[in-house]
Amino acid sequence: MAHEKALTLLESLLGERLKRSDAERAAHGENEAHFAQALPDAVAYPKSTEEVSEIMKVAHAEAMPVTPYGTGTSLEGHHLPVEGGLTLDLSLMNRILAVHDADMDVTVQPGVTRSQLNDELRATGLYFPIDPGADASLGGMAATRASGTMAVRYGTMRENILALEAVLADGRIIRTGSRARKSSAGYDLTHLLIGSEGTLGIITELTLKLHGQPESILAATCRFPSVENAVNCVITTIQAGIPMARIELVNATMVRGFNLHGGGSMPEEPHLFLEFSGSDSAVSEQSELFGEIAADFDAQDFTRATRLEDRNALWAMRHNAHHASKALYPGKRMLATDVCVPISRLAEAVEAAEGAARELGLEPVIVGHVGDGNFHTGIGFDPADPAELSMIESFSATLAETSLRLGGTVSGEHGIGLGKRKYMEAEHGPALAPMRAIKAAMDPKGILNPGKMLP
Structure with missing residues (x-):
């Protein structure tokens, strides 16, 4: 098997927390969206930042791909190990490390879920409002720059993270930001890692802003x-x-x-x-x-x-x-995609999305966090049917082009992952070059979540 030396070394480090069974590999190779199964060679379950660091040192030395995994709820295939290697499941790193009531912040490990955090905070009168719908892990929410139904009031993960700890591709541990509410000291590495989809580093700790529970x-x-x-x-x-x-x-x-x-x-x-x-x-x-x-x-x-x-x-x-969308398309997979436009162009964008789908003979589901110009479109299709696959690819391209023409972005919150790499050049143009340079500097061997984000 590929990467056998690396996996043997990791077995000695993790013992039974390195899983190589077909069932474990299959569970981490599926997705909520329409992408094909992609199997890792093994799944690792670290319990600490130090273990993540040791895992990355081995992976870097052996040039083994590493794909972080939170709860697997992303809709653009971010967590699929398309080049095999190791899936790094962070679900055992699920401790709430410190709650600072007076400062209205909390420090957590990446495997803590949104509902787990709010259950813990209930007695304090504080809560964490970012709500993408799924009970996602906070590390995954940071890595994908998640938002959700309450972003119109509280912003996205980007606005609600004060500091991070992360492990780089070669195993080095860094801390970015602090518990202070603002800083003008140095490059903003915190916000570089937020939304990087596991391609620049593995987030192992987060310090989050909290808000008062409303009366x-x-x-x-x-x-x-x-x-x-x-x-x-x-x-x-x-x-x-x-x-x-x-x-x-x-x-x-x-x-x-x-x-x-x-x-x-x-x-x-x-x-x-x-x-x-x-x-x-x-x-x-x-x-x-x-x-x-x-x-x-x-x-x-x-x-x-x-x-x-x-x-x-x-x-x-x-x-x-x-899941309700699936009820409309029994037996089919779902294209679930999103765009975001300036709010003054929202009506035009939604009407264009409905019109483009119906021209192709498709009946689109539309839901939207429309207070900030973000909406989602769902369409059922059979991935084994070339005609249906061609139709949803045509629809996706039209929706992306429409959002850019109206001054928006090809994704307000789903992220890029596998599904939207093809639109990155249209949105960013020459800015892709410095993105590639950052990736090369932070991950010179290209082992962190390869095949994602950059076309």
């Missing part, structure tokens, strides 16, 4: 006669300065998926899912102002929910959008 939370839904009306309502709401906690669009096709998946009976029209948070009076004022704006765009059934179980049910429905 009052109100969730709501309303429906519109068209996607255009719903999106223009969002644009007006944001421009009016209403501090939304969440504002999510689902198109009529997505509502049909929710009904099929959950046995519901929502009217099959575009909906907004909303959340307001703050003091009791602020939440009341925000919801009233939104209701007035929504009425101008012919909104119907503006329904509010304050009980925790009702709010949780609403957001569970939204977070299950990927």
Whole structure:
């Protein structure tokens, strides 16, 4: 087997925490999206930064590829070991190391999940708001620069990480940033590693900003006669300065998926899912102002929910959008892709996405964190059918071109991974050269998550 010397050395280091069974390899070679299975030669389960460092020293000496793995929920194939080698599963590095209530920050290992952290923080009155839907690991969320439903209020992972510890390709351990809230000292390596998708270093520790749990939370839904009306309502709401906690669009096709998946009976029209948070009076004022704006765009059934179980049910429905989409396409794989545009161009981008899909005879699911101009499109297809594969590739290219033409990006939060490498040159042009130079400087043997990010 390839890399046998390296794996023998790692067995002596990790013992039973180096797994080579077919079942382990297969479990780490699958993905939630439409990419082909890619198997590692082995899976390592380190427990500490020092063990990650020793693993990387061996991998670097033997030129063995290493692909980091969090919870495997990414949608662009980031965690697939397309060149074999070692999958580095960080799930055992799952300790919350320090909570600093007074400074509103926390230091965690990368295998800690979002829900695990918030469960631990509940008694402090603080929480970590970044919510990509899946219960992803915080290390994976940092590596992919995740965001989600609450980014319109709290920003993305980029805005909520103060400091990192990382292991470089040759095993060196570095720390970037500090617990201070700002710095003008040196190159910003923290934000270089955030979103690098495991291609520049292995994140082994994160220091995160925390936020106060709001006094009052109100969730709501309303429906519109068209996607255009719903999106223009969002644009007006944001421009009016209403501090939304969440504002999510689902198109009529997505509502049909929710009904099929959950046995519901929502009217099959575009909906907004909303959340307001703050003091009791602020939440009341925000919801009233939104209701007035929504009425101008012919909104119907503006329904509010304050009980925790009702709010949780609403957001569970939204977070299950990927599985609800599958209910529309039984037996098929899902193309799940995203783009992000300036909010003033959002209606045009969403309409273009729906139009491009329907020209190809496809019925698209659209959900979106539309408060920041980001939306997702899902289409079912059979990867074994060349005609269907060609159609979704054509659709993806059209959607990417549209987002760039409107001043946006080919991915607001899914990242690049395998699926969007082909669009990097169109988005970045000459800036790809310094990106390649950074990669070569930090990973000269190209062993860190090879085959990803850079075309």
